[in-house]
Amino acid sequence: MGSSAPQADSVNEAEVPLLGLDDKRTSRASWPVTVAMLLSLQLGWGLWLMPADFARLGWIPATAILVALMLATIYSGLLLLRLYQAVPNAVLFGDIGEAAAGSKGRSLVYWTVYSLDATRCIILHLAATQSLQHAADNSDCLLCGAIVAVIALVLGQVKSLAEISWFLSLGTAAQLFALIIVAVKLIVVPLHGAKTELVHTGEAAVSIVAVMNLIFAYGGQFAYVEIMNSMKKPAQFTSAVALATPIMSGAYLCLGMIGYWSRGRGVEEIIIFGTGMDVWSRVAAGAILFQALAQYLVNLNVWTHNVLTILARRKALQSSSHCNVQCAGDHKRLPWLLASACIIAYxxxxxVSLPFFSTLVGLVTSVTYLTCAYTIPCWFTLRLLGSQISKAEYALCWAAVPLTIAFSCLGFGASVLALINNLGVGEL
Structure with missing residues (x-):
């Protein structure tokens, strides 16, 4: 318990800015705001991988998996709401973990969330780098990656995300703007002779990575408990998920189908980079650069704050003193600079060493998102609510735990294999 408490506090303080609330959390989100929050959290870079995922799976499997994930996401939201209501004082996902499995449950949650934060910084750095490459028509990955690093380091020294909320809002608006440009270009200028398949029967590892990409696109359950805790009426959370998820799924299906129809099996990994190098395509790439940087700054802030808080509390514990860190603004400028610089550096x-976006997404999904979304909620439901749910639902949760663990291992192996292939041929 002694080692888990600092982690719990640090995540709590970090998640509040992520959800757009002030540190004292005096405000509470209404149902419409919660829907918008869920869309902002989950409708991210997975969107741009949709056409490539369709190409790696085919029309029928890709559509079926998206529908299944839509239903599974709504169900996971229901499970997490039940768990939240079963632990009245829960503020974080880790609090439910402690109630279900003690310190081991709490540690499992935070190790998973911390791993997710750390790896998302890598993915978002790569996303911003590739966006800049396309927008500037510059193939130098090292140079563009270095420019992104400098921008992130400068903007990352603003410790309060509220002070750069304008930039975060700009990122969301930029994505919607880019989506319109890309969809119009794909419809107006389809590739002549583009071939599609009902079911793609190519390399199994590539198809599994595509499934992991689809799971990544729905990832967000790691923050569901914090979002519930921010609501005026947490009992309405499931209905908010039930609205936001179909909206998100509609966007995924539309872009996936339009992109696959327009470009066929040879579609680019990130569809926005496969629409040419004209002015509008480069404008769209520049727009998603803002979105990538905005998400990067959020994750950089969370991860820097978590690292410094843990170090500060360990130091206080060793010296038998009190740790005064309550929020990101309490950290001194030099430690913040050094910690954020280290995160940006790795x-x-x-x-730039492994510039294979969907493969890295597959790796992250297999070890973090899938676990957060399904394995952990089902296990905690069995531990806390096993006697209150129906036999059918008990069997479903019981089967989901080993199945999701097995699929995580399968996804990890496929992603590693795809990464090895990437390194051999230089592309996915």
Missing amino acids: SFGIS
């Missing part, structure tokens, strides 16, 4: 190093 994100830059890995992203």
Whole structure:
């Protein structure tokens, strides 16, 4: 318990800015705001991988998996709401973990969330780098990655995300703007002779990575408990998920189908980079650069704050003193600079060394998103609510735990294999 408490506090403080609330959390979100929050959290870079995922799976499997994930996401939201209501004082996902499995449950949650934060910085650094490459028509990955690192380092020194909320809002608006440009271009200028398949029967590892990409696109359950805790009426959370998820799924299906129909099996990994190098395509790439940077700054802030808080509390514990860190603004400028610089450095190093976006997404999904979304909620439901749910639902949750663990292992192996292939041929 002694080692888990600092982690719990640090995530709590970090998640509040992520959800757009002030540190004292005096405000509460209405149902419409919660719907918007869910869309902002989940409708991210997975969108741009949709046409490539359709190409790696085919019309029928891709559509069926998207529908299944839509239903599974709504169900996971219901499970997490039940768990939240079963632990009245829960503020974080880790609080439910502690109630279900003690310190081991709490540690499992935070190890998973921390791993997710750390790896998302790498993915978003790569996303911003590739966006800049396309927008500037510059193939130098090292140079563009370094420019992104400098921008992130400068903007990352603003410790309060509220002070750069304008930039975060700009990122969301930029994505919607880019989506309109890309969809119009794909419809107006389809590739002559583009071939599609009802079911793609290519390399199994590539298809599994595509499934992981689809799961990544729905990832957001790691923050569901915090979102519930921010609501005026948490009992309405499931209905908010039930509205936001179909809207998100509609966007995924539309872009996936339009992109696959327009470009066929040879579609680019990130569809926005496969629409040419004209002015509008480069404008769209520049727009998603803002979105990538905005998400990068949020994750950089969360991860920097978490690292410094853990270090500060360990130091206080060793000296038998009190740790006064309550929020990101309490950290001194020099430690914040050094910690954020280290995070940016490893994100830059890995992203330019392994510039294979969907493969990295597959790796992250297999070890974090899938676990957060399904394995952990089902296990905690069995531990806390096993006697209150129906036999059919008990059997479903019981079967989901080993199945999702097995699929995580399968996804991890396929992603590693795809990564090895990437390194051999230089592309997915």
